[in-house]
Amino acid sequence: MTKILNHWIGGKTVEGASGTYGPVTNPATGVVTTKVPFAAVDEVDTAVAEAKDAYRTWSQTSLAKRTEILFRFRALLDMNRDEIAELITAEHGKMHSDALGEVTRGLEVVDLACGINVQLKGELSTEVSTGVDVAAIRQPLGVVAGITPFNFPAMIPMWMFSMAIACGNTVVLKPSEKDPSASLRLAELMAEAGLPDGVFNIVHGDKVAVDRLLEHPDVKAVSFVGSTPVARYVHATASANGKRVQALGGAKNHMLVLPDADLEAAADAAVSAGYGSAGERCMAISVVVAVGSIGDELVEKIRRRAEKIKIGPGNDLASEMGPLVTKAHRDKVASYVTGAAADGAEVVLDGTGYSVEGYEDGHWLGVSLLDKVPTTAKAYRDEIFGPVLCVLRVDTYEGGVDLINNSPFANGTAIFTRDGGAARRFQLEIDPGMVGVNVPMPVPVGYHSFGGSKDSLFGDHHMHGNDATHFYTRGKVITSRWPDPADAPAGVDLGFPRNH
Numbered sequence: 206m207t208k209i210l211n212h213w214i215g216g217k218t219v220e221g222a223s224g225t226y227g228p229v230t231n232p233a234t235g236v237v238t239t240k241v242p243f244a245a246v247d248e249v250d251t252a253v254a255e256a257k258d259a260y261r262t263w264s265q266t267s268l269a270k271r272t273e274i275l276f277r278f279r280a281l282l283d284m285n286r287d288e289i290a291e292l293i294t295a296e297h298g299k300m301h302s303d304a305l306g307e308v309t310r311g312l313e314v315v316d317l318a319c320g321i322n323v324q325l326k327g328e329l330s331t332e333v334s335t336g337v338d339v340a341a342i343r344q345p346l347g348v349v350a351g352i353t354p355f356n357f358p359a360m361i362p363m364w365m366f367s368m369a370i371a372c373g374n375t376v377v378l379k380p381s382e383k384d385p386s387a388s389l390r391l392a393e394l395m396a397e398a399g400l401p402d403g404v405f406n407i408v409h410g411d412k413v414a415v416d417r418l419l420e421h422p423d424v425k426a427v428s429f430v431g432s433t434p435v436a437r438y439v440h441a442t443a444s445a446n447g448k449r450v451q452a453l454g455g456a457k458n459h460m461l462v463l464p465d466a467d468l469e470a471a472a473d474a475a476v477s478a479g480y481g482s483a484g485e486r487c488m489a490i491s492v493v494v495a496v497g498s499i500g501d502e503l504v505e506k507i508r509r510r511a512e513k514i515k516i517g518p519g520n521d522l523a524s525e526m527g528p529l530v531t532k533a534h535r536d537k538v539a540s541y542v543t544g545a546a547a548d549g550a551e552v553v554l555d556g557t558g559y560s561v562e563g564y565e566d567g568h569w570l571g572v573s574l575l576d577k578v579p580t581t582a583k584a585y586r587d588e589i590f591g592p593v594l595c596v597l598r599v600d601t602y603e604g605g606v607d608l609i610n611n612s613p614f615a616n617g618t619a620i621f622t623r624d625g626g627a628a629r630r631f632q633l634e635i636d637p638g639m640v641g642v643n644v645p646m647p648v649p650v651g652y653h654s655f656g657g658s659k660d661s662l663f664g665d666h667h668m669h670g671n672d673a674t675h676f677y678t679r680g681k682v683i684t685s686r687w688p689d690p691a692d693a694p695a696g697v698d699l700g701f702p703r704n705h
């Protein structure tokens with residue numbers, strides 16, 4: 206039986222009214238399990254109106270009460286990790302263990318939100334001028350929107366709504382239509398934790414719902430994570446409508462391996478970071494750059510490891526890599542492998558013919574490894590977002606840095622070396638916003654910020670860390686004087702005020 210999902214508006218489930226639905230598929234079986242409603246403009250308007258109404262009291266709610274609710278949510282999240290991970294696996298396809306990791310990384314940012322009182326501490330300068338004090342405070346913005354991608358259906362919503370709500374805002378989230386169930390469960394847990402109705406709302410949908418959020422006059426800020434073309438569009442449209450916006454886009458993360466690196470460790474790292482979650486991570490390594498003469502040896506070590514990866518359903522404990530999210534995405538990823546040889550690459554492993562017994566309708570792809578990929582090849586230029594690892598060869602460290610910095614993407618990168626000086630240079634010379642030194646996927650811990658630059662991030666703010674508090678609040682500076690009634694009046698002075 207196909208389940209029909211609802212929106213979450215004003216603290217309760219609300220049936221879709223537009224009559225338009227999208228299919229949610231179990232990627233391992235290929236079966237459509239759920240129909241997700243696509244909100245029409247008036248349904249988005251209802252959610253924004255609820256959020257606007259709730260903002261009046263939520264923005265005035267004390268930090269003590271806000272954090273009490275967040276602590277309760279944290280406890281509920283902890284108790285329900287398994288259930289949320291199961292929802293993720295059933296709609297995204299990733300391994301249960303991987304889904305649990307995602308929940309943990311979301312929880313890390315909920316931890317940060319629980320300590321919002323420390324982050325929102327203002328500043329006070331006394332006696333800046335005679336009898337004058339200056340205070341700097343940060344205040345919430347109002348209704349903020351979150352628009353999230355399929356690949357982290359619980360973690361990225363949590364990165365957004367936990368910090369936005371902690372800062373005193375109310376939220377309308379538009380989760381990915383491909384795997385929307387986890388975010389709904391999170392909304393229920395927030396309600397169970399005591400969050401007042403209307404503070405957190407979810408509208409499902411497609412471009413229609415997103416466009417309405419981007420132009421709605423009562424939405425003050427937009428957080429977006431997704432592919433680069435949509436990120437660019439969201440940034441331009443929301444900015445043109447006067448909103449604060451952060452739009453994180455796609456990625457093509459390079460791992461530079463210097464000749465002195467531990468090649469066993471580098472091969473382990475490349476395989477783990479390249480094929481984990483079937484390559485559907487924005488921090489996945491998709492390009493290995495071999496420096497000097499190590500190329501053949503490194504490719505061989507990667508090949509030997511990659512061909513042993515066990516592929517199967519995410520809820521089977523024996524599997525290590527699951528299916529791709531949709532059939533269309535699976536076919537698109539496969540096309541990069543089938544076209545690679547014509548583009549001049551050497552196909553070392555071709556996963557396009559892979560199938561899993563008993564799950565013939567699943568969206569399967571085996572692992573693919575492409576060597577000596579020219580920079581002109583489509584497989585190098587595009588973000589593939591699947592289990593396809595490209596290897597490029599360069600002669601020198603400098604050649605590797607140029608290659609990475611010439612990419613339009615600049616999300617994450619890593620260097621593998623035993624040379625501290627080279628690693629230090631790399632940190633300073635490289636464009637991407639997140640850099641790993643012998644760490645292939647340098648996803649920053651929740652209390653540091655997450656984000657790249659160039660085509661991987663449009664806007665000024667990263668996610669979580671101090672950037673989140675800044676993004677979800679605006680500054681205000683108050684200058685005050687309390688003259689003694691006994692003082693003589695200062696008199697009229699048309700000059701520009703000076704401190705003395």
Ligand code: NAD
Pocket residue numbers: 352353354355356357379380381382410411412415416430431432433435436438453454455456486487588590616656661
């Ligand atoms: P996507 O861009 O297709 O969709 C993201 C969101 O935008 C979804 O909610 C979707 O409904 C909406 N959307 C899609 N097309 C739209 C349009 N034309 N107009 C308005 N809204 C639209 O991305 P995806 O396939 O769900 O996610 C994968 C992408 O996200 C990859 O490119 C990946 O690199 C990126 N990503 C980036 C980061 C990061 O931190 N930079 C993190 C996770 C994922």
